Amino acid sequence: MNRFTYQQIEAGEHLDLIRDKKSFEVVLLEGHLSDAVQLIERHIESRDMSCRIYTSKRVATATIGLLDAGLGIAALAGIAIHNIATYNPDWEICRYLVDKKIEVTYMK
Structure with a gap:
């Protein structure tokens, strides 16, 4: 898979x-994860x-939240609504918050 840094994404590579x-994939996104996602989404x-x-x-995080006074149910409902609203996308952009990277996958 091709890999880029935020600077390369800014340059349009x-x-x-x-x-x-x-x-x-876009790696080494220290402090630029949201900016990179927005830029790629716009393109x-x-x-x-x-x-x-x-x-x-x-989903795993929301499921764990089920144990916390129903907050997980609200999170799962939000995920379901989002999936319906973005049904059958051309692309998926997955954010990995811990790894500070994103994967951009063509789906069709």
Whole structure:
């Protein structure tokens, strides 16, 4: 899989991969994770394609939250609503908060 840093994403080095519908990864995102996601989302949508953005292990986290006064139920409901709203996306952008990276995967 092709790997980029935030600086390379800012420079547009990933644009050919989006055009060619090839998956890639962005690493070393210290402090730039949200900025990178927004930039990639904008590039995907500028090509009239859709994307779903989610956080790795979100279902597991929400399930653990079930033990905490129903907060997990609300989180799971939010996840379900998000999945319906972004049904059948062209791309998925997965945020890995601990690893400070994102994976951008072409789905179709």
